Amino acid sequence: MGWKSVPTACRSPQLPSIKVALLVVAAGRGLRLGADRPKQYLSCAGRPLIAHTLEALAASWPFSAVTVAIHPGDRALYDEALAYLTPSAAAALGPPATGGETRQQSVLAGLEALVAAAPDIVLIHDAARPFPAPDLVARAVQAAERHGAAAPGMPMSDTVKQVDADGRVLATPPRSALRAVQTPQAFAFPLILAAHRRAAAAGVAGLTDDVAVAEWAGAPAYVFEGDPANVKVTTMQDFSAAEARLMASAGEIRVGQGFDVHAFAPGDHVWLCGVRIPHTAALKGHSDADVALHALADALYGALAEGDIGAHFPPSDPQWKGAASKVFLAHAAGRVRARGGFIVNLDATLICEAPKIGPFRAAMRERVAEIAGLDIARVGVKATTSERLGFTGRGEGIACLATAAVRLP
Incomplete structure (x- = not known):
């Protein structure tokens, strides 16, 4: 894809020599939570969940540009959530991008919104992961520099079974070679933009994360060390656990x-x-x-x-x-x-x-x-x-x- 790695000596979160942009994906409906609004806008420990995510990301890296991909019907909820941000975190945000019906469509809309900023690297993160630590974000940037396409991953602690429609076990993959993938996923910006554009033009849908899009486009992708605390809120049990954790650390x-x-x-x-x-x-x-x-x-x-x-x-x-x-x-x-x-x-x-x-x-x-x-x-x-x-x-x-x-x- 023509991506050249930036020398390690140039890396510095304090004085970055590369332009790192951030795309937060917040266009999902969160139906599995069963709430009256998308989970990213539910009040969690006194703020909408997305506000915790944006605050944590703003504190983790001096991003050159930040955009959030939102559902077209969620603008009022999004504006309401921004009122909970500290001024410094709110100031870092560009105008939101209008997402689509699928994650791929929303990510592509967000990437297109970042084109004018011309970043070298982009991190793509789920709004429903409110605990992205600075160390994890730094590893993501370094992985994008080194590989062009990478995602944080955690080793599997449970045995995984491949089954058919009737539940019959077809295979037991060795878990030593399996990883549970997280966000932020990290990419050379030209690489992932081109991959998403190609997938959209070809009518390819159903790819569940952005590394999968890069893989489909023929780019080698890698997994770097994730963070067990970097959980995604999917169920009400997840939500309650996240709220308890945020309250405990709220001061x-x-x-x-x-x-x-x-x-x-x-x-x-x-x-x-x-x-x-x-x-x-x-x-x-x-x-x-x-x-x-x-x-x-x-x-x-x-x-x-x-x-x-x-x-x-x-x-x-x-x-x-x-x-x-x-x-x-x-x-x-x-x-x-x-x-x-x-x-x-x-x-x-x-x-x-x-x-x-x-x-x-x-x-x-x-x-x-x-x-x-x-x-x-x-x-x-x-x-x-x-x-x-x-x-x-x-x-x-x-x-x-x-x-x-x-x-x-």
């Missing part, structure tokens, strides 16, 4: 508390948890006076030990006059992600005699989850009266007490 839990009060003023509605609620009065404040979002934002800032809303959005600044309070909560949630953490849960207790919160509780939880980028199961909204005691009991305003739990590295 410390911080808890923050927020409290806010706003007095009533003339008006016909109040904003609570980002939801407009009809009422006989409005709430008085510099912004839209959403007492719940203010308390929740302060709870997150408290967990981070980063002050309060006033420190980030001074009331003396006229640009925040009448502002929608979703801006404050979204900023606080973004600060958690910027520090490499994630929100475990948010909980708000509204204290008022009126309006009645019950009819709006579901919409309020949904809106808070949307603003903070959380699964709704991690958001609690409650309400209580003060038994007609104090300013809330006299109907002079609304108070809110909020707590937030976050995990930080």
